Amino acid sequence: MHGISKSFPGVRALADVSITLERGEVLGIVGENGAGKSTLMKVLAGAYRADEGRVLLDGAEFAPRGPRDALDAGIVVIHQELSLVPDQTVAENIYLGNLPRNPLGMVRRAVLHRNSRALLARVGLDIAPGMPVRRLGIAQQQLVEIARALSREARVIVMDEPTATLTIAEQRILFATVADLRRAGIGIVFISHHLEEIFEICDRVTVMRDGVTVATRPVAEWDEAGLIQAMVNRPISALFPPRTSSIGAPMLEVEGLSSTGRFSDVSLTVRAGEVVGLGGLMGAGRTEVLKAIYGAMPDTTGTLRIDGRPVRTRNPREAIAAGIAFVPEDRKGEGLVLPFAVRDNVALSTLDRLAWLRMFSAAGRTDRLATDAVGELRIRTPGIGTKVGSLSGGNQQKVVLARALTTHPRVFLLDEPTRGIDVGAKVEVYRLIGELAAQGGAVLVVSSDMLELLGLCDRILVMRGGRLAGGIEREAFSQERIMALAALG
């Protein structure tokens, strides 16, 4: 790709970007949220047309008029934003736009299911191909997307943050697959905010910042500090802030929380000033537990105490009133109102508090709140009036975080809070979580990033198959122990 430029209203997303990808190599692309990584890949995929620049494929000019052309040319992109059809089956989603057909145009269902099963096995997903995608968790959906990419005859595969939602186990399977593909001579672009992954599988790494390429070097010539420096253009000391806050009295107490068919008998306590991690494999029921505490899960039994006082959270509204905040894992589906501006998403939980007489919208106060949030969380946006849907993924995540903080909560339920956000932003989120705890908040974090849990938490609880399998104190932290609890017990 040579000299690619692309602008959106108010943003120059790409300015004269050039990259090359060799056959059989893995090119890593890293950069802050909003650096332009996904936009560049969408240009390659024919989803966006570049304002300037050209793409050469095996030396020949390649100007896709749409995604179809790119796919026909063997360019397969796993987009960052999941693009599945919820009411279709897993198999149909894997072969979306590419269904096996007989000469009459009928779907060859037997072939479809047989091939899908094989692909699902390859990505390590044990579900029936006839299952509707609507019922899959977000990580399972990601694996379906990967399976789809593998189903295509590809010369180039682009993976835009494929691991953001995956746990270690699936990530290992994915990496093995990537190695296979590389051996088969396929060129792979790998985008991730997990730098250790970049170092593990990439041959060369390109760093992007503010819509331009900063540098491209073989992976051996990068070290972690240098990579971060190149990405954020400022030094970052330590990833995780030291755990300093003093742990106080129990703040959130959950007892015998059960929800039929989802999880059962979960009891846990988070103290003031404490950060507790909730680990486990995909589908272990962690999301459901957070939602149940937050009152967003119907048919839940069990008791809840905050500051020792029993509270009932029959709906999110009551949970917010009780001082609980929740950051959902699926920001597009559950976190954001996409047609709204950044400002209005930030203000969504505090509409009445911001209002005059609790009734009339106060534009000034709302603007101030949003401006502060954008500044504090360093949300990269052209303005608080920009539609949140046009922000880069990581910045969208920050908007959700910002909103959760507006209700002055003391109990924080964070489901994959750093999903898809860059190192710089991660450090800020970690710092934020540290501060929340330091100010006496109780934080319960679900994360599939084990290093994150280890670095961030005072204590880690592990779930398996809808039950709490055990807990580990900070002194005894190790990946092996978490895995043991999560998988075997």
Added chain:
Amino acid sequence: QQPAVVGYSVSTLANPFFQGMTKGVVTGIKAHPGLTLINTSANGDANTQATQVLDLINQHVAALILNPINANAIVPVVRRANKAHIPVFTLDRGAACGKCQVNFLETDNVALGKEGADFIAGRLKARYGTIKGNVVDLEGLLGTTAGDDRERGFATEFAKLSSANPGLKLVARQAADFDADKGFNITTQLLAAHNDIDAIFNGNDDNAIGAVRAIRQANRFVPIGDPKHIVVIGIDGTEQGLSAIRKGQMDATLSQNPLTMAAQTVNYIEQYLHGDKAGIPAHQFWPHVLLTKDNLDTPEVKQYGLWGDQVAAQ
């Protein structure tokens, strides 16, 4: 002995006239102990009506009273009834297959339109000495026999009148769809655009009520007899139409009598089933009258019957 079942399909009940007709059928049947009724309404859709008539045939009714939505569209099911030896009596509107119906009792809608034009001409002559002035035509719902025939009668007669009297002008012809609110809106706008309207012809009384109310809202009402009065004539003789005439808000209406008309059809059925089949005429126009404030409460009109008042009184 089991009473004979009469199947009835009215085109629509969305209009007081057809409610009157239905009431005429219902009371007519009640007057004959040997008859009972299956009562259906086609809601203005010819296909629905075909289905309903078929369902009535499938129930082996002894006779059918049909008020067709469309004279042609009803023909296939009338022929079905003929095959099943069920006599068909058509009311207000016929089936376009002549002898396939025992009796066709009809309102002469073309004549109603014509007489409406003549009435307006008469009033204008009284006002100006010659037939001249500006006339608005608010026709009924396009595509309905009543709307189209009345319009045809009015338009033909008006063309004749205006070619003989160059001062007579049609300033607007708009469809008010038998809908009072539509009549209101169109009249309001016409009154805003023309300050010299002399008369408004209406496809039915609901249109006329809309026009009357628009004249009131526009502060353009002056009593009948004043040279600035806007002549409003409707058709049907609904209760509200009669009331507006009594109050002097509306000049006239041309009224049929669906009650007596429908009762006559039921009488023919009785006659067909238990009497002199041959004595039933194949086709008949039911008479209509012009109603104005002057004749509204006269014995002759009482004799004919004011269905609007009678229906409401029931």
Added chain:
Amino acid sequence: MSASESGDTGSGGRFTLARLKLGGGLGRALNELTIVVGFVAISLYLAVTTPAFLSTANILSILLASSLIGIVAVGETFVIVTSGIDLSVGSVVAFTGVMTGLAIHAHFPVPLAVLTGIGIGAFCGAFNAFAITVLNMSPFIVTLAVLAMARGLAFIVTNGNTIFDFPDSFDNIGGGNLGPLPIAALIAAVVFLAAWVLLSRTVLGAEIYAVGGNREAARLAGIPVTRTLSVVYIISGALAGLGGVVLAGRLDSAQPIAAVGLELNAIAAVVIGGASLFGGKGSVLGTLLGVLIIGLINNGLTLKNVQPFWVQFIQGAVIFGAVLVDSLNQKRRGRV
């Protein structure tokens, strides 16, 4: 979540149908369409309380009465699955009906006249498709405008008159019988069957669901979205054209005022059958049930001699009840 529900069920209706092997699968497919409960309830009630209900003649009459709305509702199903809407179908039925009638009067041979009607319907559909895909207009507004325009054209070309008196060879299409069976009902049956194959068995069908379920995902996966949408609106228009032909034959006449409001009934049938106006959901089998439920209600109201003033109220109440059963059932099964 009840134990009986395996991980494999729970889709929006269609995808189970797609996997339906006409033996054991049927039960599961019907299980998806819980509206079947409402359907069975209404049938049972009528069968028990009304002797005439189960007669062959009556059942054929229901099928005949349902054939026009059925043909049109099939086209509407395609459109609604793509998250669109086609409000123009009622007017297109009237317009194509009168055009076919005019063609017959102009001595077109019957097959050609029929093709003319269907072709004009398809053309109206193509106009809708062009405005929606290329001009990027909302399906609601486009088809509303075409609703008005096609109705207007029907009046303009006929000068408001009824076109009537067609040869029997034409009338039989809508009003004839093949043995005991009404030909119009047979035509509707063929349309349903073809649509069922198309929507649940072919690649095009799967693409239609994909476009309705997530348009952007479909586009990124290389599905030709514009073409898929165009096909769908053209099918809907062509079926409305076929409906116009059938109606003209049935009534031996074509009126510009025919089929007013048919679109709302057709859409209702599709939605009763489990489709969502937000797209991606719906099935031909569901629409069939929806059409038959409406036919049953109307038939029952006539058979039971319900007084006309009560008819509309009861129609509304029964539709409400039938769908209520469905939605409570879904809620109970925790699918919402």
Added chain:
Amino acid sequence: MSASESGDTGSGGRFTLARLKLGGGLGRALNELTIVVGFVAISLYLAVTTPAFLSTANILSILLASSLIGIVAVGETFVIVTSGIDLSVGSVVAFTGVMTGLAIHAHFPVPLAVLTGIGIGAFCGAFNAFAITVLNMSPFIVTLAVLAMARGLAFIVTNGNTIFDFPDSFDNIGGGNLGPLPIAALIAAVVFLAAWVLLSRTVLGAEIYAVGGNREAARLAGIPVTRTLSVVYIISGALAGLGGVVLAGRLDSAQPIAAVGLELNAIAAVVIGGASLFGGKGSVLGTLLGVLIIGLINNGLTLKNVQPFWVQFIQGAVIFGAVLVDSLNQKRRGRV
């Protein structure tokens, strides 16, 4: 992308409106509503070709004719913003009209009769809301059923008769003037103003947009979704009730058959005004423009004395054209 477009624009319409400071902001707000182009074009055309168009009397007559559909369309706007639909409004206008008429005939004092009408409308809305939120039924089906039931009830309670002959104090609500101004138009103006404040300036308004934009996200953000939806349908019902009162007063009579199909016109006005049936978008100002465009078209057709056969065709074509300008404009500005 034109330079005039700052990064701050591009929201769904409302939030720009929310910040509208009636001076300079208005330009920007109208900029969002590109349908204004169609509006201006139609007005200009009529002003130039029809001398009577710009007279005060004519403009007041447009406002008067638009008042009923306007009142109803405001309620529909709320519903559509939540991604719902209310098909029942036309029937509810008829039903509340006759109930108000019956109340007057039963010697209710006028204010009480008016409240009865509005209250019955609100009750119909509450019924819709209950079925949609608690029974979890689709808005389309629920309000379609209520469309049939309310219409049926209107016939049942009146026995099909017209209720008429009301005191002037009642008639003036719909048919009187205050100085030169029609009271019905003033009522509509108040309704629009109140709705504009509610939707663009209050917490409830923001919640309505949020529920329409992403129901699940709104719920998780602590917005009371059920309550918000209920309020919206009750408002729509109550405004239909007010519409029934205005209509009954205007015509000095209430008919069970009144306002058939009004819902489609109201929805059309809302959609012409830029709302999406998928929710989250739409504005009171847009609806006002949509209502006025429909009013302008009808006025133009009357003033120019277009032949009735052509009326429907031209109505459709002009709506098509007006929205086409809008969508091409949006496309050009790359906002799609």
